[in-house]
Amino acid sequence: MAKKAAANDGNKSEMIRAYFTDHKTAKSAEVIEALAKTGTTVSEPLVATIKSKMGLTKKRSGGKAGKKPAAKAAASNGSAAGLIASASEFVRQAGSVAAAIDVLKSLENFGK
Numbered sequence: 001m002a003k004k005a006a007a008n009d010g011n012k013s014e015m016i017r018a019y020f021t022d023h024k025t026a027k028s029a030e031v032i033e034a035l036a037k038t039g040t041t042v043s044e045p046l047v048a049t050i051k052s053k054m055g056l057t058k059k060r061s062g063g064k065a066g067k068k069p070a071a072k073a074a075a076s077n078g079s080a081a082g083l084i085a086s087a088s089e090f091v092r093q094a095g096s097v098a099a100a101i102d103v104l105k106s107l108e109n110f111g112k
Helices: 012-022 028-037 044-053 069-075 080-094 097-110
Strands: none
Touching: 012 028, 012 044, 028 044, 069 097
């Protein structure tokens, strides 16, 4: 049967978790320094990974760069500028004005 690990017998991850339990706002460098004083060397990536898994890191919100949501709202309100923007996007997606016209003609014949 496996023995339960002692507090300082080499289970680095558990030691890092224990430190973060007592010091929730500690930075990785602080953890590395504190554990070094006890004779345990840990790497910054290990500390950062454990800190993240414990939910102690800030979540970054990222998004794709591009059109703002307001641009789509303006396009859908029926104004001339919005209609032109929508038509321009449609032509871009179709590939050319001729291709866009072909799609519109197909759409016209679709309901018949």
